[in-house]
Amino acid sequence: MASISIPGSTPGGSKIRVGILGASGYTGAELVRMLLRHPNVEIAALTAERQAGKPMAEVFPHLGGYGLPDLVKIEELKWGNLDFIFCALPHGTTQEVVAGLPSGLKVVDLSADFRLTDPAEYATWYGHEHRAVDLQKEVAYGLTEFNRQGVRKARVVANPGCYPTCSLLPLLPLLLENQIEPGGIVIDAKSGVSGAGRDAKQANLFTEVSEGFNAYGVGHHRHMPEIEQELRLAAGRPVTVSFTPHLVPMNRGMMSTIYVRMADGVTADDLRATLAARYADEPFVGVTPAGVVPATRHVRASNHNLIGVVADRAPRSAIIVSVIDNLVKGASGQAIQNMNVMMGLGETTGIDQAPLFP
Amino acid sequence: MASISIPGSTPGGSKIRVGILGASGYTGAELVRMLLRHPNVEIAALTAERQAGKPMAEVFPHLGGYGLPDLVKIEELKWGNLDFIFCALPHGTTQEVVAGLPSGLKVVDLSADFRLTDPAEYATWYGHEHRAVDLQKEVAYGLTEFNRQGVRKARVVANPGCYPTCSLLPLLPLLLENQIEPGGIVIDAKSGVSGAGRDAKQANLFTEVSEGFNAYGVGHHRHMPEIEQELRLAAGRPVTVSFTPHLVPMNRGMMSTIYVRMADGVTADDLRATLAARYADEPFVGVTPAGVVPATRHVRASNHNLIGVVADRAPRSAIIVSVIDNLVKGASGQAIQNMNVMMGLGETTGIDQAPLFP
Amino acid sequence: MASISIPGSTPGGSKIRVGILGASGYTGAELVRMLLRHPNVEIAALTAERQAGKPMAEVFPHLGGYGLPDLVKIEELKWGNLDFIFCALPHGTTQEVVAGLPSGLKVVDLSADFRLTDPAEYATWYGHEHRAVDLQKEVAYGLTEFNRQGVRKARVVANPGCYPTCSLLPLLPLLLENQIEPGGIVIDAKSGVSGAGRDAKQANLFTEVSEGFNAYGVGHHRHMPEIEQELRLAAGRPVTVSFTPHLVPMNRGMMSTIYVRMADGVTADDLRATLAARYADEPFVGVTPAGVVPATRHVRASNHNLIGVVADRAPRSAIIVSVIDNLVKGASGQAIQNMNVMMGLGETTGIDQAPLFP
Amino acid sequence: MASISIPGSTPGGSKIRVGILGASGYTGAELVRMLLRHPNVEIAALTAERQAGKPMAEVFPHLGGYGLPDLVKIEELKWGNLDFIFCALPHGTTQEVVAGLPSGLKVVDLSADFRLTDPAEYATWYGHEHRAVDLQKEVAYGLTEFNRQGVRKARVVANPGCYPTCSLLPLLPLLLENQIEPGGIVIDAKSGVSGAGRDAKQANLFTEVSEGFNAYGVGHHRHMPEIEQELRLAAGRPVTVSFTPHLVPMNRGMMSTIYVRMADGVTADDLRATLAARYADEPFVGVTPAGVVPATRHVRASNHNLIGVVADRAPRSAIIVSVIDNLVKGASGQAIQNMNVMMGLGETTGIDQAPLFP
Known part of the structure; x- marks a missing residue:
């Protein structure tokens, strides 16, 4: 199979270099599926802890043939090579990872870690103190239709739950x-x-x-x-x-x-x-x-x-x-919608496919 | 395949001869499935309008090999050969059929025709006057656990909806x-x-x-x-x-x-x-x-x-x-439960199988 | 819910006391489902290694309300209280367990351990020497329709694969x-x-x-x-x-x-x-x-x-x-069929239910 | 919901005006789904016999919001407004419809009507003489990977079966x-x-x-x-x-x-x-x-x-x-692939989406 050409994905263009943390889960794979069609994005890095070192096609055979980068551990990433991060890590481990990112890197976080704004409420429901309380305060809640301005200006967006x-x-x-x-x-x-x-x-x-x-x-x-x-x-x-x-x-x-x-x-x-x-x-x-x-x-x-x-x-x-x-507007699709807003792109870019039926 | 022997189903015994009206639907097939295991019942007649003349195994291949009677039209039945009727006909056509049965024949009706006791309410919801209002008055509502006495004495029981x-x-x-x-x-x-x-x-x-x-x-x-x-x-x-x-x-x-x-x-x-x-x-x-x-x-x-x-x-x-x-306690199982009560049999007879999983 | 009465299961009768080794898997649960309806059997013991100590209804909620014995480890069993064993353990661990059973205890083994009669072929396909070669020779292959005499005389029957x-x-x-x-x-x-x-x-x-x-x-x-x-x-x-x-x-x-x-x-x-x-x-x-x-x-x-x-x-x-x-004639149903033959019971006893559709 | 904008679908451009005959079936809907993303195509007409007069969104609610033309009968079409036809009509009725099209109109036929090249074999398998034998001779079999040249030059392509x-x-x-x-x-x-x-x-x-x-x-x-x-x-x-x-x-x-x-x-x-x-x-x-x-x-x-x-x-x-x-490479996707070849477009245009999983 020839590598499948993606419209507009000419090498050397000024594309947004995206990293997906936690790419071995369903929301990670769904981000990849849609970003492959996004004309302004290059999928530059994919991480997965236990699966690090494997080609993405070994973990998700349906994503073979696209020249995707292999899975690596987060600590192997060179942040300077990335322009934007989708964080699809498990709840709880996310907050410290996001807090440790370079301060210039924009992030959409798909976990629940930054959705609750009240630290006390977070502690009640999650059983431990929030470990990035300061960051939590500046995060925008990414229900795009109700917070477009907030999302546009935010560095970190908490993608809503499904x-x-x-x-x-x-x-x-x-x-x-x-x-x-x-x-x-x-x-x-x-x-x-x-x-x-x-x-x-x-x-x-x-x-x-x-x-x-x-x-x-x-x-x-x-x-x-x-x-x-x-x-x-x-x-x-x-x-x-x-x-x-x-x-x-x-x-x-x-x-x-x-x-x-x-x-x-x-x-x-x-x-x-x-x-x-x-x-x-x-x-x-x-x-x-x-x-x-x-x-x-x-x-x-x-x-x-x-x-x-x-x-x-x-x-x-x-x-x-x-x-x-639940995987699109409830997770990865809305995450890309938020990225589009954060990066000044057309809001529907890359996520405008018609529903699949049957 | 040898005809499968059913426990207790010795020919010549004094079994209840059951007729199932409307046996070509799922509730009809489900009645057959369970009654085949009922030691006090003989399935003596099965009706279906459009499928009349066919063997049951042609309509429901999973019920082949049991020596079931062929499907006939209702008008071909000889009521004197039957002791009990399950009526699994479509809503609306049922009321006249049940009203026309010999007055000695006990019936469990699985349709909605006799569930509402108020003729006005029936007319409101079903769009026409009830065509067997007198009968409707003597029918017992067959939610067995709440009307055991009523069911025991009833000639006609309206089996509840699922x-x-x-x-x-x-x-x-x-x-x-x-x-x-x-x-x-x-x-x-x-x-x-x-x-x-x-x-x-x-x-x-x-x-x-x-x-x-x-x-x-x-x-x-x-x-x-x-x-x-x-x-x-x-x-x-x-x-x-x-x-x-x-x-x-x-x-x-x-x-x-x-x-x-x-x-x-x-x-x-x-x-x-x-x-x-x-x-x-x-x-x-x-x-x-x-x-x-x-x-x-x-x-x-x-x-x-x-x-x-x-x-x-x-x-x-x-x-x-x-x-x-929905097909058992919500329909055919509860119908047999009611028959058991009406005929003075053990209430769980024939319907005591354990759930199927997976 | 009242404990559900099983036909013929009067306490004190001379029922076959059955033990099921490996009752926490699907074939184990399926044996239970059908044996609950078997008039000549009492389910006397259920084993499961990791789930030992739990009620069966915790592992399989659909089997609640039947008064089943709790799950225990194999070493907790008292073999003298059992008349018949179904062994539904994983392939490989079975052979030593079966070889260690009291020599008077009849067994149907649902694993693959005793199906191949040639030890060399076993070693080729399973990657290790068979650990009960002597026993292997006396085992009957339990494709009932082709080995009824062998099954009747056997102490251990290897139930065929699905x-x-x-x-x-x-x-x-x-x-x-x-x-x-x-x-x-x-x-x-x-x-x-x-x-x-x-x-x-x-x-x-x-x-x-x-x-x-x-x-x-x-x-x-x-x-x-x-x-x-x-x-x-x-x-x-x-x-x-x-x-x-x-x-x-x-x-x-x-x-x-x-x-x-x-x-x-x-x-x-x-x-x-x-x-x-x-x-x-x-x-x-x-x-x-x-x-x-x-x-x-x-x-x-x-x-x-x-x-x-x-x-x-x-x-x-x-x-x-x-x-x-695959779970019935391909596993637990055929196992009971073999038990019926080994114990001189009617071959269809307890496994004569009609198919379920839809 | 705002009408969803399709990339490149600027009004007034020189797009290929496509008509889909038989748009109320699954292959018709699947053509629409993919053509909505095709930058060189305008869906100009949709036909359905029994559903004529209805909006497409009434027949396929997942296709609402795209400004699709309403369903019409074939005889209502103005062929001069169309550049290309996908024929997704039932087998048997197709041959006369395709034979009656203006001779300048290119067609991919998704039915089986033109796949067999031997009229005798067609008659044997379909039970009647082929009613457009002359046309049948000039049709190209559209297994694209094996007949690219034939498809490129053809006016009518028979899309292979799944x-x-x-x-x-x-x-x-x-x-x-x-x-x-x-x-x-x-x-x-x-x-x-x-x-x-x-x-x-x-x-x-x-x-x-x-x-x-x-x-x-x-x-x-x-x-x-x-x-x-x-x-x-x-x-x-x-x-x-x-x-x-x-x-x-x-x-x-x-x-x-x-x-x-x-x-x-x-x-x-x-x-x-x-x-x-x-x-x-x-x-x-x-x-x-x-x-x-x-x-x-x-x-x-x-x-x-x-x-x-x-x-x-x-x-x-x-x-x-x-x-x-079966609906994409086995039907509508390959049909668009053939259209791309017939119209001199990039062969993967509009059909390059990644697989959907889960």
């Missing part, structure tokens, strides 16, 4: 417009299995997952404080949500089914109109017409978020359905 | 004990695809369903009034639930994730204790210990219902997870 | 009747993922397996010499097969698509007639009529084997399709 | 180099379900397909004569293959496991070297190193074909494993 992305995009505009009550919000969320990562765990074996459905982390999932933090900012007061994640026997896709109580006199049509107006100019967020409920397969492998609103029979109640691909 | 079974078993004891509030109950439900039946519909193609997840019937599913009818009886006042069914890419299995508001001073542990006490002597309903949340694969292919209760962080909120196999 | 079972049942009668040539047989085999066991391996994660298909062990799978050993016995001379196993994204099921060259003057109809005659009185092996090709879902969760024969366009060529459930 | 593509790419070089014997080739092929199309058929329901595996068209699949026609051209004499297609419970992906007999003195390493040399400069065909066997998930959603070769234990036998995505 569940928060899928839940906040529908909820934030409605809270900001006071169309729903901050109390009593129920978020029943469902995710494909890729969100669980590539580590060999019995619970994630094909035989354990397929032909079944289960809830997990009921009452104590770590995406809950992240959701509540952002809802609190929008509502101007504390918000406690009921949040239950579930595992769907599929690779990709995420849905939040959200039950809200509307403010006096507000209808489901009002909610839909508010969302449609808010996202009219957004390239990645769509609102389905009345009567159409989005499904995860409508956004698979794309950076899209689709939102539908249905009136419930219970008085003042509405049901909101929001879908993303 | 979603109602999965939702009512956890909710009824809590409402009866006033431990939860009747208002604001959210039932986020998920079902395997077999619930959609065997008719060729594009939406149920493998390619349309697999690797995806979607809600359906949002805000207007017909199992909603059935759930509310039974909750109203338990609560002693009208109940409106928020109910959203979803389709999971799996064949079998159903989960209801239920969000409830507890009465003053009641805890999640109280709810769990109430359920455990209520079902201590029930052969098919189990309550998981604190910290254990049931999954659909724990009950696959069995008549079991498992219920878990988790305290939510939101004050006075609890999350209840209830799982069944 | 691929050998699925391939030998169609091939042996045809070789014995000289209707096919022993040379040039191609066995293209496909298995569900449960055959890979329950160990946490990255390659068997849901995300790695679903939505994909792959071959494995191409040219060197260890079931090949087992197949060839038995074909050689039938053909009366050495047989080398082309055998390629593949992994199907499903839990259970196995298919062998077999390409054979027919002897002079023999037709595909002759092959089918030979197989039909050979298996006419067998309870578990069926031959489909001309034009009908069996699918794995026709035998799911049952001890059945179905075989179809199709004439190929290439002269003297025929295609044979054979299906089993 | 099974032929997956089987011919590994076999043709080996036959041309006389490294394998033309007799006794066994092609055991496996396909994802999308190959069966989007028509509502009971056999393709999720519940009928998932958790199972089956062969189909055994001994008489219509891709067999197409494979044999091309092998005959390469071998210089008639070739009869044993070909068995199977259905895998996955959406996309195809594997051919091919058993060949090597010429005297030839080894599996020779086969691999021949293939590697033949495809060294091809952008879409790769040969895996010794010891690596490709899987369908290595090429999912890409236009790649990967080929692995393994020595078999049987003397002079080798096993070849070839994988493609």
Whole structure:
């Protein structure tokens, strides 16, 4: 097979030299898949601790034939050869790595380490003091549609979690417009299995997952404080949500089914109109017409978020359905979207592929 | 292959001669699968309109080799040769068929036709007047664990829907004990695809369903009034639930994730204790210990219902997870359970197989 | 949940007290599932090394509520309390365990340790000398339909591998009747993922397996010499097969698509007639009529084997399709079948359930 | 959602105006998905008979937001507004439509109508005389890697079937180099379900397909004569293959496991070297190193074909494993590849995306 030519990827151009830390996981591979199509990026370095020394194609055979750099350990990197870092390391190990980067290097961090702004809340949910508290203060929360200015100016962006992305995009505009009550919000969320990562765990074996459905982390999932933090900012007061994640026997896709109580006199049509107006100019967020409920397969492998609103029979109640691909808008796609903003590129560059179906 | 001998199925015994109307659908096949193991039953007749004249093994190859009767049309049946009827016909066509049966023949009806007791409510949800209103009045609702006496004396039993079974078993004891509030109950439900039946519909193609997840019937599913009818009886006042069914890419299995508001001073542990006490002597309903949340694969292919209760962080909120196999406890298994009660047999006879995993 | 009563399982009866060594794997759980329904068996002991001390329901939640003994280490067993052993230990560790059992204890071994009768061949394929060569000589190969007398008299039965079972049942009668040539047989085999066991391996994660298909062990799978050993016995001379196993994204099921060259003057109809005659009185092996090709879902969760024969366009060529459930007839079901024969019970006892579909 | 901008798709440019006939099927949707990313193409017309009048987003919700033309009937098209046609109509109806097109319009036909060059063979396999025999003679067979010159000059290209593509790419070089014997080739092929199309058929329901595996068209699949026609051209004499297609419970992906007999003195390493040399400069065909066997998930959603070769234990036998995505290299991707060649564009334009995993 000839090395596959990438449009615009002429050698010698002034491309952004990107390093991906933690490239042996699914979000790392997904970054590579999309960045290979990005005309302004050169994938200059890939790291993985246990797999260091291997060609990327040995770890991910689907990525053979692209002339990717071999996997190395982080300490082997020469930072001066890199312009931008995606950090896809495990939660907990990330904070010290990011804190130790040269101060001129821009970073999108896909872990949870810098998402919570309150160190006390971080310690409560993660069981230890944050080890880079100063850095934490200057980090921008990268829900792009709500923090474009912050992201543009930031050196380090905390890429939102998949569940928060899928839940906040529908909820934030409605809270900001006071169309729903901050109390009593129920978020029943469902995710494909890729969100669980590539580590060999019995619970994630094909035989354990397929032909079944289960809830997990009921009452104590770590995406809950992240959701509540952002809802609190929008509502101007504390918000406690009921949040239950579930595992769907599929690779990709995420849905939040959200039950809200509307403010006096507000209808489901009002909610839909508010969302449609808010996202009219957004390239990645769509609102389905009345009567159409989005499904995860409508956004698979794309950076899209689709939102539908249905009136419930219970008085003042509405049901909101929001879908993303957990690996794209829920992780690597939004990370590239943030890089595009941080580097002054067109926001959709490299992440504008249409969904894959079937 | 030799014809497979069934334990106790000696010819000439005084077995219950059972007829299954509508045997070419999944619930019909599932009745056959379990009744083949039932020592007191002889499968004496199978009907199917379009497939009449065919051997059952042509319609369901997995049921070859059992000497089953060929499929016939209903009008070809000789009622005098039958002792008991399972009616697995489509909703709407059932009521006239059941009304026309000889008055001595006992029936479990798996359709929705006789589940709603209020003719007005039936007309609202099904779009036409009920065509067997008199019969409707004498029908017993067959949620066995809550109506054993009624089922025992009934000639016609309306087998509950799958979603109602999965939702009512956890909710009824809590409402009866006033431990939860009747208002604001959210039932986020998920079902395997077999619930959609065997008719060729594009939406149920493998390619349309697999690797995806979607809600359906949002805000207007017909199992909603059935759930509310039974909750109203338990609560002693009208109940409106928020109910959203979803389709999971799996064949079998159903989960209801239920969000409830507890009465003053009641805890999640109280709810769990109430359920455990209520079902201590029930052969098919189990309550998981604190910290254990049931999954659909724990009950696959069995008549079991498992219920878990988790305290939510939101004050006075609890999350209840209830799982069944939609084709067994949600349909054919419960139908046989009801037959056992109606015919004075051991209630678990023929439906006591352990779950299948993986 | 009340403890579920098992038919005929009255305490104090003279039941066979069974121990299952290696009960924390899928074949162990599958033995339990079926033995729970076996009227002549009491599950008296379950072992698992790493999980010792746990209730079975913690390791396999679907097996809760049956009053099963807790998992213990093998050395904790009191052999005098047991009448029969199923050994479902990993390949390699089995031979010493079985050799160390009291000499009066009958055993069905589900591992590969005693399947090859030639110690040299064992050493070649498994990389070490067999550690129980003497015992190996007295072991009966438990392809029940071909060795009923041997199994009846044996103290130790080597339960065949899943691929050998699925391939030998169609091939042996045809070789014995000289209707096919022993040379040039191609066995293209496909298995569900449960055959890979329950160990946490990255390659068997849901995300790695679903939505994909792959071959494995191409040219060197260890079931090949087992197949060839038995074909050689039938053909009366050495047989080398082309055998390629593949992994199907499903839990259970196995298919062998077999390409054979027919002897002079023999037709595909002759092959089918030979197989039909050979298996006419067998309870578990069926031959489909001309034009009908069996699918794995026709035998799911049952001890059945179905075989179809199709004439190929290439002269003297025929295609044979054979299906089993790899965990039942390919493992635990056939093991119980062998136990029934060894203990003088009805051969179908406890394993006569109909297939599960969908 | 803002209309998503496509790179290079500036209005007013001299883009190729493409019409897709039969856009409501999976290959039609897949053409759209990839052409949306093609910088030299404007999707100018989409047809569908039964769905005419609907927006594409109603038929395929994942394709909403791209400003696609509504579906129309073929007779509503103005041919003068189109530069190029993809014909994705059902087999049989295609030939008259293509024959009736203006003679200046270039066409890639994805149906089987023009693949067989011998009218007698067409009549034998399709049951009727070909209705555009004259046109059939000038059509080029579009296995791009083997007919680039023919495709470049052709007005009408017959896009190969998925099974032929997956089987011919590994076999043709080996036959041309006389490294394998033309007799006794066994092609055991496996396909994802999308190959069966989007028509509502009971056999393709999720519940009928998932958790199972089956062969189909055994001994008489219509891709067999197409494979044999091309092998005959390469071998210089008639070739009869044993070909068995199977259905895998996955959406996309195809594997051919091919058993060949090597010429005297030839080894599996020779086969691999021949293939590697033949495809060294091809952008879409790769040969895996010794010891690596490709899987369908290595090429999912890409236009790649990967080929692995393994020595078999049987003397002079080798096993070849070839994988493609049946909807891309097996259909719509190769169709665009052919369009690129016919229109003088870079051959990989618009179809150079990396595979999607997981």
